[in-house]
Amino acid sequence: MLRVAVVGSGPSGVYTAQALVQQSLVPDVRVDVLDRLPCPYGLVRYGVAPDHEKIKSLQNTLRAVLEDERIGFAGNVEVGARGLTPAGLLRLYHAVVYCVGAARDRRLGLPGEDLPGSFSATDFVSWYSAHPDAAGSGFTLGARSAVVIGVGNVAVDVTRILARGAAELRPTDVPHEALGALAGSRVREVHMVGRRGPSQAKFTTKELRELATLPDASVGVEPTDLALDPGYADPSGLPAVGRRNVDVVRGWAEAGGDAARARARSIRLRFFL
Ligand SMILES: Cc1cc2nc3c(=O)[nH]c(=O)nc-3n(C[C@H](O)[C@H](O)[C@H](O)COP(=O)(O)OP(=O)(O)OC[C@H]3O[C@@H](n4cnc5c(N)ncnc54)[C@H](O)[C@@H]3O)c2cc1C
Numbered sequence: 001m002l003r004v005a006v007v008g009s010g011p012s013g014v015y016t017a018q019a020l021v022q023q024s025l026v027p028d029v030r031v032d033v034l035d036r037l038p039c040p041y042g043l044v045r046y047g048v049a050p051d052h053e054k055i056k057s058l059q060n061t062l063r064a065v066l067e068d069e070r071i072g073f074a075g076n077v078e079v080g081a082r083g084l085t086p087a088g089l090l091r092l093y094h095a096v097v098y099c100v101g102a103a104r105d106r107r108l109g110l111p112g113e114d115l116p117g118s119f120s121a122t123d124f125v126s127w128y129s130a131h132p133d134a135a136g137s138g139f140t141l142g143a144r145s146a147v148v149i150g151v152g153n154v155a156v157d158v159t160r161i162l163a164r165g166a167a168e169l170r171p172t173d174v175p176h177e178a179l180g181a182l183a184g185s186r187v188r189e190v191h192m193v194g195r196r197g198p199s200q201a202k203f204t205t206k207e208l209r210e211l212a213t214l215p216d217a218s219v220g221v222e223p224t225d226l227a228l229d230p231g232y233a234d235p236s237g238l239p240a241v242g243r244r245n246v247d248v249v250r251g252w253a254e255a256g257g258d259a260a261r262a263r264a265r266s267i268r269l270r271f272f273l
């Protein structure tokens with residue numbers, strides 16, 4: 001029998017375990033999936049936004065894999081300086097596969113980054129996802145205006161959660177404490193800021209478009225920012241996702257900012273800042 005440890009129970013760890021028991025070169029493989037957290041599924045459980053129920057339901061698929069009798073799951077097992085060592089694991093298993101994700105923040109390296117009122121998306125997402133690491137932290141959302149730095153899908157998630165009304169989040173699995181804080185939120189404007197243009201932004205079109213579907217929020221862009229992006233003026237040379245994103249942003253620019261005054265909250269996309 002070949003015994004393998006997979007460290008990390010996010011999608012990469014669970015699918016690695018599945019691939020190991022499904023392959024046919026080695027007939028008898030047993031896999032233990034280990035995670036430092038008590039519960040499995042990594043960011044599918046503790047990072048995917050609560051209002052993305054369909055993606056969150058991937059947990060059911062991952063659970064079906066962990067229920068295979070050749071695969072075991074052990075939570076509360078940290079591998080590293082504070083727990084089991086890699087050498088210790090190799091005494092117990094023939095092989096170890098590390099699927100530990102990329103959990104740390106990327107620092108901006110700017111003075112003021114740690115001033116009160118400035119947070120990493122990791123902390124904010126962990127808070128509204130009830131990540132065990134966020135236990136005891138809290139956000140009061142007393143400011144009227146919030147700036148989200150970055151134009152990737154996590155920035156879109158954070159912007160959307162700040163701009164959604166608590167009523168829309170109530171049916172989701174957002175934790176009670178975060179729901180209370182979001183219900184009392186005074187945030188009325190969310191500015192999502194990219195250092196490059198809309199044609200190079202990292203968000204995907206489906207996620208970008210969703211911002212305009214929030215019932216209580218309007219979306220606006222600054223025409224002067226867009227004029228700086230050659231890919232906006234001529235999208236023909238862009239990859240497909242860039243072209244689609246530019247189309248969405250163009251639609252918002254052409255619709256103008258009138259809707260902004262009619263809704264409870266506004267989302268402003270800014271570029272080249
Ligand atoms: C905020 C956010 C939202 C996202 N939303 C989406 C989405 O809607 N749709 C989508 O397709 N993708 C989304 N993604 C991307 C997706 O979540 C990741 O690509 C995916 O989860 C990566 O899987 P992974 O298994 O590599 O890592 P992870 O999911 O991070 O899992 C790693 C696991 O390893 C464990 N671990 C770490 N260190 C140790 C250790 N030393 N010992 C033991 N265990 C350890 C962790 O506890 C964790 O359970 C999102 C990402 C983020 C950050």
Ligand SMILES: NC(=O)c1ccc[n+]([C@@H]2O[C@H](COP(=O)([O-])OP(=O)(O)OC[C@H]3O[C@@H](n4cnc5c(N)ncnc54)[C@H](OP(=O)(O)O)[C@@H]3O)[C@@H](O)[C@H]2O)c1
Pocket residue numbers: 106107108149150151152153154155157194195196200201202203204207
């Ligand atoms: N499908 C979903 O709903 C969903 C939701 C969340 C996450 N995800 C996935 O999870 C992964 C991680 O997403 P992510 O949003 O964290 O990362 P990402 O896609 O790499 O986006 C990071 C953003 O931050 C910006 N940035 C980084 N350093 C900066 C700096 N110093 N100053 C200003 N801006 C800076 C980047 O700009 P530059 O491009 O200029 O570097 C980029 O716009 C991605 O694969 C994403 O698609 C998916």
